[in-house]
Amino acid sequence: MRSLYISQQGCYVCLQQETILVKQTDKILGQVQLPLLEQILVFGKSQITTQVIRACLWRNIPIVYLSRMGYCYGRIIPIEQGYRQLSRYQQQLLAVERLVVARQIVQTKLKNSRVILQRQQRRQSSNLSAVAIQSLEHLIEKAAKADSIEQLMGFEGAAASQYFSALGECISNSEFIFTGRSRRPPGNQVNAMLSFGYQVLWNHLLALIELQGLDPYHACLHQSSERHAALASDLIEEFRAYLIDSLMLWLVNRRSMDAGNDFVHRDGGCYLNDSGRAKFLRAFVQRMEEEVQNDTGERRPKWDLLMQQVKAYKRFVYDPKQLYLPYQIR
Known part of the structure; x- marks a missing residue:
């Protein structure tokens, strides 16, 4: 597919x-x-x-x-994608069940972020990365004991600040400067790629969520609104560093992206232009078609990881005793 x-x-x-x-x-x-x-x-x-x-x-x-x-x-989407059947089960999830899954999501996100920094640290040592890795390890332990969603989000925010400050140290292409995350609007070329990549991945997950009959507006970690499908925001967390951040580093450090010709500055922000989007999407598809070994020993495209996680969440909704386990980089 x-x-x-x-x-x-x-x-x-x-x-x-x-x-x-x-x-x-x-x-x-x-x-x-x-x-x-x-x-x-x-x-x-x-x-x-x-x-x-x-x-x-x-x-x-x-x-x-x-x-x-x-x-x-x-x-x-087709009219039958009405979320009626599973929405009832999602609404019946207990607060403690949602909190346990939210802890898992944040912990795994931080662990995957730590792995990205550790891989880069082995290639080129950096004091800033070393400090960020230690901070992430501390915050992973704190997240495991969080007693509220608000506390979890606080730990996640602190970890993101440490992680993104160190991610700039992983960029070897002098044309691209990155000191931290800025979203609305993206402040530079790196933020433009991250924002675009996250949005593409988020939409892929949203489509899979809808195809599985889950209600995308009932989640564990993020708060939903009329325009925010919170479940897609929950499930993207485990994949951000693994699929998008690593792809951005690969594109930049291999000089596949041109800082001058693949971006446009407008409305106070920086965005991918037509050529930049085409390059990013081509690399994204190529990356997602790479095969990885799943839990059963089969080698499947990375696309399959997204579907497997959505199905795992669906099993959790039907039977909360089957705790949802986010995808962790091996």
């Missing part, structure tokens, strides 16, 4: 028998067979025919509309 990214502007998406075609004027930019398609993500201004929309609804293929910067405007 694959996702179709439409990142160039002015594209026309149509259906030819069982094949979706992405065109720009008379040129075919891409095509994918419907049976192989998992979801469509449209960045910016492109047109999708009614025939494509109807075919996707019939096959439970979500269509996600995003701004060129990665902000999600909304999704087209």
Whole structure:
């Protein structure tokens, strides 16, 4: 299964028998067979025919509309994805059950962040990274004993500050400077890549959550709102460092990204432009197609990790005694 990214502007998406075609004027930019398609993500201004929309609804293929910067405007999903069955179980989860899972999510996020810094520390030692690694270890222990969501979020925030300050030490390309995380808007090229990558990954998880019949607006760690699918924000935490932060470092340090030509500065922020988005998405897909060994010993693409974790959360909802265990980097 694959996702179709439409990142160039002015594209026309149509259906030819069982094949979706992405065109720009008379040129075919891409095509994918419907049976192989998992979801469509449209960045910016492109047109999708009614025939494509109807075919996707019939096959439970979500269509996600995003701004060129990665902000999600909304999704087209089949009417039967109403979350009625599982939502009742999610609402019945006890506060203590949600807290236990929230602890697991934060602990695993911090452990995965620590692994990223440890790997970089072995390549090039840094005092700042060494201090951050020690701080993360301390905060992991604190998170395990947190007695409220508010306390957990405080530990997570303190850990993020330490982690991102050290992440800049892992960048060897002098064209890119990173001293800390800034989101609204992204303050520089590194923050632009992180924000865009997190948004793409968040939307992938949201689609999988909906396909499994879970209510994305009932979560354990994050608070939901009318525009915030909190469960996607919960499940992305374990994958941020592993899938997006490491990809950003790889792209920057291998000089695959051009600090001058792949970004645009506007509205007080820095964002990926058309060429930058295309490069990032191409590298993201390539990274997600890499195979890793799962718990049963099988080698499966990294895409499968996302689905397995969503299914694991679904099992927890049905039977809270089966504690949800986030994915931890080996």
